Amino acid sequence: MAELSYQIPSAGRAKRIMRIPESHALYLCPNSCGRRQGIRALRNGVADHASFLRFSQTDIVLGDYQNQVVDAVAQLLDAVRPAPRVIMLYVNCIDDFLGTDEESLLIDLRDRFAPVRFLLSHINPIAADMTRSTARNIHTRLYEALERANARDRAVNFVGNFEAPAPTCELYAALRALGVSEVRQIVSCETFRQYLDLAKSDFTISLSHLGDDAAALMEERFSIPSMSWHATYDMDEIDRRYAELAQFLALRRGDPVEALDWKERFEAALIRVVAPARRAAESALSVARAAVGNLPVMVDSSASLMPFSLALALLGEGFNVVAVFGFHLKGCDDAAERHLLQHFPQVRVIRAESHQVIQGYGLPEDCLSIGTDAAFLVRAQHVIDMYHDEGFLGFQGVERLAWAMVGAVACADGGTGANASRAARSGA
Structure with a gap:
């Protein structure tokens, strides 16, 4: 039985489209899906970084669209300046019927157009055997172009966030007090080199469920450990997470003396940064x-x-x-x-x-x-x-x-x- 649905207005909020710096998106889809993605790119100010290969019904019936992808990439690389370092391929629901051999397509593209990196993601898949959400898959793909770094530094990655945490958040000061040299996050990367530096960090914090697989990917590929810090407004839980973070970082440094000293280091950070931030929150809650x-x-x-x-x-x-x-x-x-x-x-x-x-x-x-x-x-x-x-x-x-x-x-x-x-x- 048909039911009337209600559209809740979004008050025109612009939503960030996550992208790797110096990358270009190529959408592989029928006209209707391409139109929707095009409007979204225009609304969110990233239309200069997106192109569309639109499939006709004939293309889909004959199954020749994969060869068209190779030709489209060649045209794109001739037209886009500066040349993109990464090309993100996005396919829509129709691909779940067509059954594209993704690995074969990517190998072909990487061989023909080296050193450009190619990644492929699904948008709105209808397949019933998906083990994680489309958004989570797309977010994780953003980190697959990273390469193992020759050396590590004492930086921390934030993943799973579409906006950088507020500069006034005490977490930044607490990380500095715990010996962290820099906070890296893809939303703050302006160049591809800065993006690659994510693989140099020695710890990752996942700020939402979207970042959990990205953190696991970096741990598997680059041995970068991680912890989850999903949204919480429980004051005691926030304290527990700071204690966990301090212990993780101290143990990660590999210095036995420093590892044994993590509690004292955390207490020093607590006095300087975390405790005043908690008192300010408690005061605001009272008001x-x-x-x-x-x-x-x-x-x-x-x-x-x-x-x-x-x-x-x-x-x-x-x-x-x-x-x-x-x-x-x-x-x-x-x-x-x-x-x-x-x-x-x-x-x-x-x-x-x-x-x-x-x-x-x-x-x-x-x-x-x-x-x-x-x-x-x-x-x-x-x-x-x-x-x-x-x-x-x-x-x-x-x-x-x-x-x-x-x-x-x-x-x-x-x-x-x-x-x-x-x-x-x-x-x-």
């Missing part, structure tokens, strides 16, 4: 609790990749969380969801209900919505326009969220997304 009071709070998965973890942290701090909207769950927060359902049955979890059903839940408009999806559906009067935890990391992230809550409930117009976004920035 937020007073400002928000018993106002109902809702969290949605557009705001955080870990919405259930965020809801649990807010409940632990005394906020009146009444609902979690999980429309775009990534499977990385399942344990927190089970804990929430078991210990906080009064919190409603909304996954795929229709607009009419949601209206029947009686969720109040006079509420604070962390995320714009829930705000749109319940017409929330107070909104924080937060997206996938971007800019909210460590104790600084907790502090920023707290000040955003204060700003959202204080807005004279009821807390529009724009005003709440400004409030979040002022608390950064």
Whole structure:
């Protein structure tokens, strides 16, 4: 039976398209898929780095499109200046019917057009045997052009993030206190050489589920160890992660004295950097609790990749969380969801209900919505326009969220997304 679906507006938010510096994207697809990707590239300002080989129905029926790919690459390399160091090939759903021999195609391209590197990724595959998400696959592919470095340095990689953490985040200062020389992340790389330097780092931190396979890839290929630091707003958990990070880094240095001394080094960093950052977050949360009071709070998965973890942290701090909207769950927060359902049955979890059903839940408009999806559906009067935890990391992230809550409930117009976004920035 057909059902009417509702499109939740995105307020025109530009989304970053992740790319390797000095690379070029070649989309291999029918006209309709190419049009969609072209519009996306134009909207996000990367159209100069994208080309399209559009297949006709005849091309698809005859199966000659692979030879066309080779010809298209030759034309592209003649036309694009400066010549790209990497060409990313993207195929759409139709390739799951056609069954392209990817390895054979890549070997042919690499032999003919050396030293250009070629990588291939699937967009929106319909294959049922996919073991990880399309987004996760594409993100991992971005690191496959790296080469083993001749020497290592004391740098740390961030992976799994589309935006660099805020410069004010105490994690940077804590890493420096623990002897880290540089933080590297693909979103900050401006040249291909800087990208290759990722393989020189001696540690990786995965900031979301998207980065876990990329971190594992670098560990397998280059013996770079890693840890996960997915979004969390639990103060004690953040402290535990700093302790884990300090131990990892000390042991990685390979100096027995330094390895035994990790606890003292962490305590020194704690006094200088981490403890003041926690106190600032606790102070901001105290102000937020007073400002928000018993106002109902809702969290949605557009705001955080870990919405259930965020809801649990807010409940632990005394906020009146009444609902979690999980429309775009990534499977990385399942344990927190089970804990929430078991210990906080009064919190409603909304996954795929229709607009009419949601209206029947009686969720109040006079509420604070962390995320714009829930705000749109319940017409929330107070909104924080937060997206996938971007800019909210460590104790600084907790502090920023707290000040955003204060700003959202204080807005004279009821807390529009724009005003709440400004409030979040002022608390950064």
